[in-house]
Amino acid sequence: MSSGLVSQATTLVLPHVEYSRFLPILILIGGAMGILLLASLVGGRVPEAWWTTLSVATAGAAGIAGCWLWNDIQRHGPGTAVSDALRIDGFSVWFTFVICSAVVLFSLMADGYVQRERLGGPEIHVLALLSASGGLLMAYANDLLVLFLGLEILSIALYVLAGFHRRRTESGEAAMKYFVLGAFSSAIFLYGVALIYGATGTTRLDLVNRTLGDMLEAGGDRKLALAGMGLMIVGLGFKVAAVPFHTWTPDVYQGSPSPVTGFMAAAAKAAGFAGLLRVLAFGLQPLHNDWRPAIWALAVLTLVAGSVLAIVQTDVKRMLAYSSINHAGYVLVGLHADSAAGVAGAQYYLLTYAFTVLGSFAVVSVVARQGDEATRIEDYRGLYLRKPLLAVAFSILLAAQAGVPLTTGFLAKFSVIRAATTADDYSLGIVAMLVTAVAAFFYLRLIVTMFTAPEGVDEDHPESEGSVAVLTRERTGMRVMPATAATIAVSVAMTVGAGLWAGPLLDFAERATIFFPGPGR
Amino acid sequence: MSAFLRDYLLVVLFAGAAIAFAGGSLTLGRLIRPSRPTAQKHVVYESGVDPVPGAWAQSQIRYYLFALLFVMFDVEAVFIFPWAVNLEALGVFGLVEMLIFIFILALGLVYAWRKQVLRWV
Numbered sequence: 001m002s003s004g005l006v007s008q009a010t011t012l013v014l015p016h017v018e019y020s021r022f023l024p025i026l027i028l029i030g031g032a033m034g035i036l037l038l039a040s041l042v043g044g045r046v047p048e049a050w051w052t053t054l055s056v057a058t059a060g061a062a063g064i065a066g067c068w069l070w071n072d073i074q075r076h077g078p079g080t081a082v083s084d085a086l087r088i089d090g091f092s093v094w095f096t097f098v099i100c101s102a103v104v105l106f107s108l109m110a111d112g113y114v115q116r117e118r119l120g121g122p123e124i125h126v127l128a129l130l131s132a133s134g135g136l137l138m139a140y141a142n143d144l145l146v147l148f149l150g151l152e153i154l155s156i157a158l159y160v161l162a163g164f165h166r167r168r169t170e171s172g173e174a175a176m177k178y179f180v181l182g183a184f185s186s187a188i189f190l191y192g193v194a195l196i197y198g199a200t201g202t203t204r205l206d207l208v209n210r211t212l213g214d215m216l217e218a219g220g221d222r223k224l225a226l227a228g229m230g231l232m233i234v235g236l237g238f239k240v241a242a243v244p245f246h247t248w249t250p251d252v253y254q255g256s257p258s259p260v261t262g263f264m265a266a267a268a269k270a271a272g273f274a275g276l277l278r279v280l281a282f283g284l285q286p287l288h289n290d291w292r293p294a295i296w297a298l299a300v301l302t303l304v305a306g307s308v309l310a311i312v313q314t315d316v317k318r319m320l321a322y323s324s325i326n327h328a329g330y331v332l333v334g335l336h337a338d339s340a341a342g343v344a345g346a347q348y349y350l351l352t353y354a355f356t357v358l359g360s361f362a363v364v365s366v367v368a369r370q371g372d373e374a375t376r377i378e379d380y381r382g383l384y385l386r387k388p389l390l391a392v393a394f395s396i397l398l399a400a401q402a403g404v405p406l407t408t409g410f411l412a413k414f415s416v417i418r419a420a421t422t423a424d425d426y427s428l429g430i431v432a433m434l435v436t437a438v439a440a441f442f443y444l445r446l447i448v449t450m451f452t453a454p455e456g457v458d459e460d461h462p463e464s465e466g467s468v469a470v471l472t473r474e475r476t477g478m479r480v481m482p483a484t485a486a487t488i489a490v491s492v493a494m495t496v497g498a499g500l501w502a503g504p505l506l507d508f509a510e511r512a513t514i515f516f517p518g519p520g521r
Numbered sequence: 522m523s524a525f526l527r528d529y530l531l532v533v534l535f536a537g538a539a540i541a542f543a544g545g546s547l548t549l550g551r552l553i554r555p556s557r558p559t560a561q562k563h564v565v566y567e568s569g570v571d572p573v574p575g576a577w578a579q580s581q582i583r584y585y586l587f588a589l590l591f592v593m594f595d596v597e598a599v600f601i602f603p604w605a606v607n608l609e610a611l612g613v614f615g616l617v618e619m620l621i622f623i624f625i626l627a628l629g630l631v632y633a634w635r636k637q638v639l640r641w642v
Contacts, residue, residue, distance in 0.1 A: 012610040037628055040635040 015083035022086055023069065024062040024096045025136045028103075031058025032129035039122040048120050052111040052483060055125035059103035059132070066096035070512075080142055084204055087142035087278075090512030091347070095139030095274045098351045102267035103132045105358040105487045110259040112481025113365050117165060117257070117372065124164055128263060131157035135271030139278070144193040144203040147275050151189065151239070154271050155182045158264060162256040165372060174255025181238060181248040189235025195228030196284075205283035212286040222287065229284050229291060233298075236279070239272030242332060243301040246325045250313075253321035254375070258368055261317060262361030265324045266354035273331055273350055280335060281343050282514055288338050295336045300431050303329030307439040316364055317375045319442060320357070323401060326439055327353055333432050334416035337423040340513055345415030348509040352408035352498065356400045359491025362484050363394040369477040377446060382454035385462050386471055390480060391450045393488050400495045402443040403436050407499040411506065586638050590630070597626050 019026060035054050039046075070093045078089035086092075107125050114120045134153025141147035159182060163175025197203050199222070200211040212225060237245040253261045280291050306326030313319040327349070334346030367383065367390075368374050384391040400409035413436060420429040457467040480488075498505045565572045604611060604619050633639065 012607060014611070014614055033625060033628055036632055040628075040631045043635055 015085075018081045021069070021072075021079075021081040021088045022136075022140060023065040024100070025133050025140065027058060027062040027065055028100075028129050028133040028136065031055070031061070032126045032133070034058075035122045035129070036126050039126075048111055048115050051122040051125050052107050054122075055107040055129060056104050058129055059100045059107065062132075062136075063097060063100035063104075066093050066100065069093050069096070080206075084206070085143045085146050086140045087205070088140065089514065091274070091277070091343075091514040092136075092140045094347050094351070094509070094512040095270060096136060098270045098347075098354050099132045099135045099139070099267050101351070102263060102270070102354045102358060103128055105355070105362070105490065106259055106263040106267075108483040108490075109262065109358070109362040109365060109487040111483040112479075113257060113259050113484075115481070116370055116479070119164060119166070119257075124161065124260075127157045127161050127164075131161065131263075132267060135267050135274070138271045139274035141275070141278060142205050144196060144205065144208075144279070144283070147278065148186070148190055148193060150271070151186060151275065154268060155186065155239075158182075158260075158268055161260045161263070162252060164260060165257045168255075168372065170255035171257060172255075174252045177248055177255075178252045185235045185238030185245070187235075188231050188238075192228045192231030192233075192235060195224055195231065197228075199224035199228060205278060208283045209285055212284065216286050222290075225284075225287060226290055229280075229287055230294070232279055232284075233276075233291065233294060236272055236276045237298065240269050240276060240328050240331070241325050242298045242328050243305040243325060246302070246305070249325055250318045250321040253324070254315060254317045258317070258361050258365030258372060258375075261320075261364075262358040265320070265357045265361070269324065269328065270350040270354060273328075273335075273346065277335060277343055277346060277514060281338065285338075292336055292338060295332055296425070296428060299329050299332035299336055299428060301329075302326070302332060303431055303435040307435045307442075310439065310442045313442075314377055315375050316367075316377055316380065316446065319377070319446070320360060320364070323439065323442070324357065326435065327357075327401070329435070330413055330416050330432060333420050333425075333428055336425060336428060337416075337419040339419060339423055340510070341422060342416065342419035343514055344509045344512075345412070345419045347512065348415050348506060349412040351505075351509075352400075352412045352495070355491045355494040356397050356409060359397045359488050359495070360394065360401070362487040362491070363390060363397070366390065366478060366480050366484060377449055380446060380450050381452060382457060382471070383450040385453060385457065385467075387478065387480070390488070393492050394450065395447045396492050397495060398443040398447055400499070402440040405499075406496070408495050408502075408505075409499075411499060411502050415506070415509075583641065586633075590633060590638065593626055593629055597623065 031054070035051060035058070038054070039051075069088065070090070073088065073090060073093065078087070080087050106128050110124050110128070114124055131154050134150045134155070134157065137150030137153060138147055139150075141150055159175055159179040162178045163172050165171035193203060196208060200208050200215075202208055202211060212222075215225075216222065234245060238248075241249040253264065256264065280288075280295070284291060302325055306322050306324075306329055310319050310322035310326060313322060331346045331349050334342040334344075334349060336342070337345070364375060365372070366387075367379060383394070396407070400407035403410045403413045413432070417429050417432050420426075420432065453462070453467075454470060456470040458464050461467065462471065600622065601619065604615060608615065
């Protein structure tokens, strides 16, 4: 009975750890530790720029390690690492780039934010780096338990980040809500993992794939696997804010510090989708006839509810929260296609969305001013007269989110919808296109608001005495810090640049695929 | 009975023995002890502290900070004991990994120390 356990313990097999193959994760963790150690040693008051520079350097180094990994994969082909717990393929590299870019943009915009709000110190950067390491672990996971571990590392740091603005009660409320619902969804996901283990006898995704394939071929009973699949979709659906698991999103996005909200929408959503794509498009691929209808329903609900509810919002952060729900719907359209093109489209969508959303929240954090309060749509009225460049940049980013051609937003929507129609899901393609038209309304409304003059300002004569008085009052406290300006500039450059010169990135998305001939597939 | 279920028979027997022992001693105590209740004896036992009415009483935040630090070392011990038992089998690889683990936890302690968490204010 117990003798089996004892004999196992004496023949311990050590895993072979190929440190170089998951170097980006190690760099992120090592960088976070280094910053924390430095902060402990130097103590006292150090310029904020130190921490920002170190954090950007760490994330940049992790991204460069990702490039090196990509070359390695080109030469030796994709494979697994650490006793098959991690999968090193183009998909992992792609999400390394997504999440590391998100950290760089986040750290740059957090620099100005923490100085303005007097929340300085290394902590916000350390937490973002640790959270990103969890996100990478999710993208690299070849084992459901590793995926869960990554999910927890990602989430726990984010709960703290959501409550980072200690003096705002809304921030604490956001952290509490995110924590309770996040812990709940993690538990649901873990239950799903347990049921999949019960059904297949393994948690490794490649073996789950093979076992399920054999089981279905032999006409086996798949009830247990279906229950596990459903629970995992619900658990990850919470993380990516798919309707009907989205209810936490508006409150948490509104209450969290603006840079953190951008990071959540970019990195946490990307990591959640990386997990969902790994699980559904790879591990549970044999069950695709069962999960595709579920994802179809989720995609339609997410697209429609996200765009319709965004229209009635009066707060820009809440509006962007619903818009991020809407964007999750498009990524689900790519997943539903269940093809290489669909997954590539979803990957492309997440990378480009990371840039547009982080740039957007950089603008939001500037306009919100000290206290992070001025986030109503009315607060944006006449932004063009006060800060012309800011208004133009925000308009470009919003237009990209609406899917205007010549931006990456258009190409991203185009990729997923084309994948859907190629897979003969015309219904989903049509819903996605109609929703794009609905969503254009609330983006355009905000753009129009920015370009109309506020009350008391003569639009034709903004230099008149009364107008100048109003504009000066409204401009008070609205400062664009250099690092924040860099975030906005990089986001706009990426959104327009990759929109005009589209080939390389689209091509890379096609090649950085999850589908490859290799062990277990 | 399948071999799978038979493995769990021991658990059932053990649970039965535990319930029988606890229930038996309590019942025996009830039968033979004298019973002279007073108001003081009916007060809820709370580690020797007078139970103050209301659950919304505030407690010192510094207890919370120390509890967090305690959890850190508690978790450390949970991992160090099995490692120490298998020290030879795990070899140099295990030693290095454990040193990294302890280093990371020590880093947390250094940070807490520099943040003046260890000072009883």
